[in-house]
Amino acid sequence: xxxxQKIDARGAFCPGPLMELIAALKLASIGDEVDVWSSxxxxxxDIPAWCAKVGHGVVETTEHDGYWSxxxxxxx
Amino acid sequence: MSKTILIxxxxxxxxxVANGICRQMGAELRSGALNITMLGTTETHMYQPGLLxxxxxxxxxxxxFRDQRKVLDKRVNFFVDPAKNIDVEKNQVTTxxxxxxxxxxxxxxxxxxxxxxxxxxxTEGGHWFYDLDGARKLRxxxxxxxxxxxxxxxxxxxxxxxxxxxxxxxxxxFLKAKGLWDKTELTYTYPIGRLHALEPVAHWAKPExxxxxxxxxxxxxxxxxxxxxxTLKSMEGSELPYDLLITIPPHQGSQVIDxxxxxxxxxxxxxxxxxxxxxxxxxxxxGDTTNIPISKAGSTAHFEADVTIDNxxxxxxxxxxxxxxxxxxxxxxxxxxxxGTYVWFNYTTPPNPGPPSQMIHWFKLAYNRLYWLSARGxx
Ligand SMILES: Cc1cc2nc3c(=O)[nH]c(=O)nc-3n(C[C@H](O)[C@H](O)[C@H](O)COP(=O)(O)OP(=O)(O)OC[C@H]3O[C@@H](n4cnc5c(N)ncnc54)[C@H](O)[C@@H]3O)c2cc1C
Numbered sequence: 001x002x003x004x005q006k007i008d009a010r011g012a013f014c015p016g017p018l019m020e021l022i023a024a025l026k027l028a029s030i031g032d033e034v035d036v037w038s039s040x041x042x043x044x045x046d047i048p049a050w051c052a053k054v055g056h057g058v059v060e061t062t063e064h065d066g067y068w069s070x071x072x073x074x075x076x
Numbered sequence: 077m078s079k080t081i082l083i084x085x086x087x088x089x090x091x092x093v094a095n096g097i098c099r100q101m102g103a104e105l106r107s108g109a110l111n112i113t114m115l116g117t118t119e120t121h122m123y124q125p126g127l128l129x130x131x132x133x134x135x136x137x138x139x140x141f142r143d144q145r146k147v148l149d150k151r152v153n154f155f156v157d158p159a160k161n162i163d164v165e166k167n168q169v170t171t172x173x174x175x176x177x178x179x180x181x182x183x184x185x186x187x188x189x190x191x192x193x194x195x196x197x198x199t200e201g202g203h204w205f206y207d208l209d210g211a212r213k214l215r216x217x218x219x220x221x222x223x224x225x226x227x228x229x230x231x232x233x234x235x236x237x238x239x240x241x242x243x244x245x246x247x248x249x250f251l252k253a254k255g256l257w258d259k260t261e262l263t264y265t266y267p268i269g270r271l272h273a274l275e276p277v278a279h280w281a282k283p284e285x286x287x288x289x290x291x292x293x294x295x296x297x298x299x300x301x302x303x304x305x306x307t308l309k310s311m312e313g314s315e316l317p318y319d320l321l322i323t324i325p326p327h328q329g330s331q332v333i334d335x336x337x338x339x340x341x342x343x344x345x346x347x348x349x350x351x352x353x354x355x356x357x358x359x360x361x362x363g364d365t366t367n368i369p370i371s372k373a374g375s376t377a378h379f380e381a382d383v384t385i386d387n388x389x390x391x392x393x394x395x396x397x398x399x400x401x402x403x404x405x406x407x408x409x410x411x412x413x414x415x416g417t418y419v420w421f422n423y424t425t426p427p428n429p430g431p432p433s434q435m436i437h438w439f440k441l442a443y444n445r446l447y448w449l450s451a452r453g454x455x
Contacts, residue, residue, distance in 0.1 A: 008348075012369040013421045014237050014405065015273040020369045022267055022297060023233035026194070026326065027341040046269055050295060053312045 002031040010039040010067050017043040018050060021072060025056065028074045033059060035071045044068035079110050079392055082169060082179035084159045085330070086116030086144055088124075088451060089363035089377035090185030095453035096385035098149035101392065105151050110392060113153040113177060115169065121147045122208070123447050125374060128239055130211035131218050132250050132413070135444070137208070147451050159186075162336040164356050181358050181388055184344055185381075186330035188235050188364035188372055194326055195231070201303030202229075202323040205243065217320055218250070223259025224319030229308060231298055231326040232267045235364050235372035240264075240324050241272060241281055242410040247322075248288050249413040263316060265296035273371075274427050277409065277419060284411070298323070327372070329365045343367040348423070349400035351384055360384050368403075370423075375406040378450065385453075408440040416440050 007024055009017035017038035024034045038044055047070045048058045059071040081097060083090045094114050104110035121144040129135035148154055157171040162184070169177045190206045192198040203217050204210040226247065230240045244264050251257045264271070264285070270278035271285065271292055285292055296310045301321065309315050328334075329342020338344050338353070345354040346366035353359040362384050363377035370376060383401045390398035403423030409432075410416045416437035421427040430436075 007369060009369045011403075011423050013274060013427055014371045015233065015369070016268065017369075018268045019232045019273055023326075023341075026232075050269075050312075053295060054297070 002029070002033065004033040004035060004071070006035045006037070008037045009043075010037050012038075016040070018046050021047060021070075022050075025072070025074050030074050030076065033071055033073045035069055037067050037069050039067045041068070044070060047072065078108055079104075079180045080178065081110065081112045081181045081183065081388060081392075082177050083112070083114040083183040083185060084162065084169060084332070085183075085185035085187055085363075085365075086114050086121065086148070086154065087185060087187045087363065087377075088374050089187075089381045090114060090116075090183065091121065091144075091147055091451045092378060092381035092453055093183050093185065093362060093384055093388070094152045095149045095451070096381065097388055098151050099453060100385065100389045104392065111153065112151065113155070113179075114148065115155050115157055115159050115171060115177070116144060117156065117158045119144055119156055121451065123444070125236070125239075125447070126444060127205050127208065127211045128242060128246070128410075129444075130208070131205050131214040132246055133215065134413070137212075140208070142448060147448065149452075159332045160335070162332060162338060164336075164338070164353065164359055167358070179358075181360070181391070182356075183384065183388075184333070184338075184353065184359065184361045184365055185363050185377075186333060186342070186365050188233075188327045188329050188342070190234075190325040191328050192323065192325035194328075195298050195300060197301035197303050197308075198298070198323060198325060201301040201306070201308070202321045202325070204323050204325060205239075206235075206324065214322065221251075221256065221320055223256050224261070225317055226260060226262045226320045226322060227308065227316055227318040228262065228264045229296070229298055229321060229323040230264075230266050231324055233372070234324045234327050236407075237273055237371045237373065238277070238407050238409045240266075241277070243322065244290060245284075245412045246410060248290070261291065263291040263293060265293045265298075265310070265316070267295070267297045269294050274419060274421075274429075276427055276429055280417075280429060327364075333365060339365075339367060348403065350387075350397070351380055351401055360388070370403055371405045371407070373405055373407055374447075375404075379404045379406075408436065408443065410437065410440060412437075
């Protein structure tokens with residue numbers, strides 16, 4: 001069954017939200033979702049850009065009070 | 077009634093925790109009110125950061141190792157008997173030799189390891205320095221290298237965020253001294269859109285790379301290596317040729333964590349402040365094996381261990397929690413064979429590295445020796 005996992009990478013200077021996402025996707029199954037929280041606007045933009053390059057799906061990007069949540073679905 | 081603290085993993089963080097508790101709870105250990113047991117995988121303790129110097133002939137292999145029983149306080153019951161199953165419901169750990177250890181408090185300190193086998197062709201086609209065997213092979217390959225294309229290839233996740241950059245600068249100095257730099261084309265690849273996860277480090281590295289003529293490719297996550305054709309492909313769709321591939325393979329935590337159902341990939345879901353395993357109040361997680369989104373580094377392991385010592389001592393003696401971890405990480409960065417800088421940050425303070433200097437390089441070299449004091453809990 002597809003799972004959704006949350007990574008709270010707010011305030012993570014190293015390795016940072018995108019690197020955490022890449023690591024999490026390696027362990028996920030196709031169809032699983034990862035919800036990454038980032039307080040850095042740059043990575044909120046980087047994540048969808050990277051997903052487009054690699055071919056993973058971006059389910060939604062939501063701006064909350066002081067952070068972004070990006071939900072990514074593993075596609076391959 | 078006597079209490080037992082069981083530590084699984086005798087690397088950096090497990091050793092610091094064990095020694096730190098011994099120093100603060102001498103009376104309880106003497107009276108038998110407390111006992112500390114550690115499970116490890118080998119009789120020796122390896123200084124992992126020293127591996128970086130092996131391929132360049134800058135450290136001897138013997139300098140990396142000490143007898144674990146000499147690094148550990150004598151009052152710790154140390155068994156070379158790896159944990160096979162960790163049962164956090166029954167508060168017990170069973171080992172490969174078939175022993176069962178009960179505990180009141182458990183410390184998980186099983187670290188992380190390289191998994192080149194997770195990328196097709198990487199084991200056959202790649203060199204690395206993240207374990208002793210790899211460092212030896214890389215030393216041989218570098219001694220035989222006569223020029224050509226070197227790719228330094230970084231994969232996520234990995235421990236020691238700075239080692240990949242350090243090895244690039246050290247390769248430059250090493251090959252230049254051998255008169256081979258002009259015959260070398262060095263390309264560095266990184267998983268995200270800049271040269272390093274830490275933004276100021278990435279900004280600093282970019283002009284340094286340009287100055288030295290080091291090429292780079294960002295957004296590069298290795299999908300496969302072809303050892304015959306000597307190429308590597310990224311998930312992002314590019315392909316690079318190499319004569320010598322130096323890779324930082326992706327990492328995972330220890331198998332026992334996965335096998336015990338304590339965390340996918342060997343990463344244990346951990347409270348970022350209390351360092352409790354999520355769902356347990358008597359299981360602490362320290363070092364690389366946490367899933368906390370911060371650098372997997374010796375300094376992280378050390379700071380987490382210090383907090384855990386205070387909390388375990390406080391819980392045993394006063395029945396109360398002492399303090400929280402603030403996310404502190406400190407890293408030296410070698411910027412060549414003769415200069416270095418450092419960077420620190422925590423959950424709320426961004427990193428801000430200073431200019432490289434020869435003195436900081438000497439500090440790092442000094443730390444290579446002082447490590448043993450640090451593991452003993454004296455530093
Ligand atoms: C090449 C290299 C360079 C580095 N450079 C730096 C640096 O400059 N600065 C820095 O801060 N950090 C550096 N690091 C990282 C640092 O060494 C690690 O982050 C640190 O050792 C983590 O400590 P730990 O206690 O979590 O894990 P480790 O020190 O790896 O210890 C884990 C221990 O658990 C044991 N274990 C595993 N499974 C079991 C089991 N089932 N039962 C019992 N025991 C088990 C392992 O054998 C190991 O001894 C470097 C690492 C490498 C490889």
